[in-house]
């Protein structure tokens with residue numbers, strides 16, 4: 001399996017993280033997304049006419065959506081990661097695409113100088129963080145630490161990168177204690193790997209259990 005990858009891309013990191021958690025070895029081919037824009041090269045456009053990263057190639061199969069890549073890895077290696085209710089998982093994968101369009105775009109704006117309506121994308125990201133905070137707080141009341149279950153699914157992995165990187169786009173995670181606990185739970189999973197910008201500090205203070 002070959003992953004065409006950019007090390008600072010949240011969407012690429014989803015796939016690297018999923019593979020690492022499943023213990024699956026993938027060949028990572030670095031694409032110079034910034035500043036060279038090699039994801040728009042003739043070679044990459046032949047593989048993915050949308051000109052986006054990541055791209056995952058498994059034999060004859062070429063996947064260009066990170067959600068499909070997570071599904072593919074889980075189906076092949078650990079179907080329990082698909083979750084018990086595929087429709088619920090699909091809804092969270094769509095939600096994760098919205099996180100990419102909001103928090104992810106704010107980060108690309110701030111870090112790589114992408115053009116964006118920065119106030120709007122930050123507002124949209126905050127709306128999504130509030131939704132996650134509510135869901136994850138309810139889950140904690142039920143004794144469950146992840147978005148849909150007591151165990152993680154591809155829904156959690158799809159959402160994690162753009163949430164964890166939100167401060168790079170000027171969106172603080174301080175108001176979301178349940179989200180920060182969820183991030184700690186993901187970080188604690190066996191096989192977890194870092195990416196540049198996933199700062200441990202964002203999860204630390206104030207400790208949610210002690211908040212008054």
Ligand SMILES: N[C@@H](CCC(=O)N[C@@H](CS)C(=O)NCC(=O)O)C(=O)O
Pocket residue numbers: 009010011012039051052053054064065066067100
């Ligand atoms: N739908 C895609 C979105 C991935 C995405 O946003 N990729 C960014 C890099 S993080 C990209 O390639 N942007 C270039 C562009 O849109 O032209 C997925 O989740 O796989």
